[in-house]
Amino acid sequence: MASLLFFIAGGQLCKAQGAYWLKWTTDPPLQSADWTTFINKIEAERYLDSLEHSLQHLGYLSLFSQEEDVSSDSLSVTIILGENYTWQEISLGNVPEEFSNNIDPITAEYNSASRWMHEVVSMAENKGFPFAQVKLDSIQRHGNLLSAVFNYDSGPLILWDSVKVAGDTKTQERYLQNVTGIQPGTPFSQKQLNEANQVLSRSPYFVQTQFPQVDFQVQKAQPTFTLRDRNTNVLDGIIGLLPNQNEPGKMLITGQLDLELYHLGGKGRDLALHWKRLNIATQSLEISAKESFVFNSPLDVSLGFSLLKQDSTFLNRYLSLDFGYHMSQTSYLRFFTKRQSSDLLDTEAFDEVTELPEVADYRWNQYGIGWALDRRDSPFFTRRGFLITSEFALGNKRILENTGFPPEVYDNLDLNSPQYLGKLEVEKHIYLRPTWGMWLKGSGAFTQNENLLLNDLFRLGGLKSIRGFNENYFFAKSYGYINMEQRLFFGENSFLMVFADFGIVENPYFATSIDKPISFGAGINLDTGSGIFRFIYGVGKSNLQPLQFSYSRIHFGYLARF
Incomplete structure (x- = not known):
């Protein structure tokens, strides 16, 4: 009985899989196809119609078909081409x-x-x-x-009407006109509409819930974009209490705060604040604000302030002003100026130095240009595409005379000298299969000055650069590193991953100035709907850290989005 049911089921399956067969050839025999299966006879006839249409496009205008029914589910067709025009x-x-x-x-x-x-x-x-x-x-x-x-x-001349916004979004129509380039009174362009659809699909602020609709009325075309705001705002914080070693009996408050507010008022206005204090003497603060399309022009303006207190050694402060220009939907040009200040906090250890030590007080006014090319398919759930960012800056650095240093330290020292730096990052996403992808990133930078100081150098290491090391573990005059990840997706933005990082770091103040750190590990990125949880376990090796699991690092965090 079981065998009978098996053969009946198998027969039904075969019948369903090979419902209709088609074989065709041309006369003269230029093209042909052997028996091919279709779901049903209607699908086979549609295929024949498409085939005849394509042959007519080749110039066989008088072709006709001769059909022969081989059986109830099989058809043989000869296409008589006729003369070619x-x-x-x-x-x-x-x-x-x-x-x-x-x-x-x-x-x-x-x-x-x-x-x-x-x-x-x-x-x-x-x-x-x-x-x-x-x-x-x-x-x-x-x-x-x-x-x-x-x-x-030609038909009538059609001009763009004002952009209309629909859906659950706070986005202003004026912002949408600026970001898409669709301005009322300009000629309609199908290419411009298609490009607008693409650029909006990559927006970090919202998603499109349907394809743009265009309403034509009295020589006017009004586009309607239906949007839904993303949960892009970030609020994340960690508070820690540690014994205060400097004041016994009291507690030291440590922690981290990340606050990012995007698209305020629906105008592409962004604010961000990042504070971190991980031990008694070191903490950092970063504040930034951005206003998009100032006075409805393609110009953005950004202000930034950064502060880094490195234990009891020095205090660095940065104040920056950026002007960004939208060259195209994917290309962005920046012009910026930055004032960088650094002051020593304790000079007791330098009472008897005879030459400029590795740290000193200085002021550096720099002017620079930056460029970015973003060809990613999505800013958050990227599967394909690449991102290139670069910048170059130069300016005059002035070393300040510190009264805590012996006066002879500054003898024969050029207190004013040019300093420059350059940075480049290339990020590539490769989508191999629905559940498998790769992420690659290469980063490099350099800075140069005849009086380069330790408090001039780049800081890297940690979750956003070379993993398996503490945050800001490395000082670098120049560096280059590669991040590589294999990702196994089990959700839109949830994946397991394994990684390897390789770098080269130059620090002129270390005995071995060239360091070649490497690290590897695994982790998980989990989209909870209301935020992103990331947990990464890594172990690294450098000149100052052996490759031992006792030196492994755990990088984790949770970004709550609203």
Whole structure:
């Protein structure tokens, strides 16, 4: 009985999988296909229609089919091609010269006219004529040679109307006009609408819930974008209590606070505050604010302040002003100025030095340019694409005379000298399978000055650079490192991963100035719906840290988004 049921089920399965068979060939035998299975007869006939249409585009205008029913579920077809027609001459007729000059000339092949007409209509759609048409007129045949005249009808000129915003979003219409480039009174462009759809799909502030709709009325085109705001704002904090070694009996408050507010007022206005204090003497503070499309121009303005107190050694402060320009939907240019100040906190150890030590007081006014190219498919749930960011800055650094140093330290020392730096980052996402992807990132930077100080150097190490080490573990005059991750996805933004980081770091104040840190480990990135939890376990090796599991590091955090 079980065997009987098995064969009945197998027969039904085979019948469902091979419902209709088709075999075809052309006469003359230019193309053919052996028996191919389709879901049903309707699908097979659709395939035949498509095949005949493609052959007609090759110039076989008089083709016809001879069909032979082999059985109730099988069909053999012979397509009689007939004569092949080509173009002898096509007059441009009334097609505007601005179109004909920008399209490749028509060749003798029959489908070249179809291609040419399609390109004319496409160009017209991008110049304010979405209803333009091109037809062939006065067609004449001389044997298998054809001649005709193009007849162009532009239709009415259509101008953009104001952008309309729909959906659960606080986004302002004016912001959407600026970010898409669609301005009222300018000619309609299908290409511009398609590019707007792409740039909005990459927005960090919202998602599109449906394809943009266009309403045509009285020579006006009003686009409607239906959006839903993302949960992009971040509030994250950790508070710790430790015994205060400097004041016995009292407690020391340590911790970390991350506050990021995005798209305030629906205008692309961003604010961020980051504070960190992990021990009694070291803490950092970063504050930034950004205003997008100032006065409805493609110009952004950003202000930033940063403070780093490195134990009892020095205090660094940065004040920056950025001007960003949207060159295109994916390219962004920055011009910035920054004032960097550094002051020593304790000079007792330098009472008897005879030359400038590794740390000193200075002021550095720098001016720079930066550029970014973002071709990622999504800012948060990236699967494919790449991101390139770069910057270069130069300016004059002035070393201040500290009364805690012996005066002879500054003898024959050029207190004013030029200093410059450069940075480059390249990030690549590779989506191999629905559950498997790779993330690669390469970063490098350098800074140069004849009086380069320890408190001038870059800081790196930790979760956002070389993992398996403490945050800001390395001082670097120049550096380069590569991050590599293999990701196994089990959700839109949830994945398991293994990683390896390789770097090279130059620090002129260490005995061995060149360090080549490496690290590896594994972790998880978990999207909880209301935030992102990340846990990474890594172990690293450098000149100052052996490759031992007792030196392993755990990087974890939770970003609550609202």
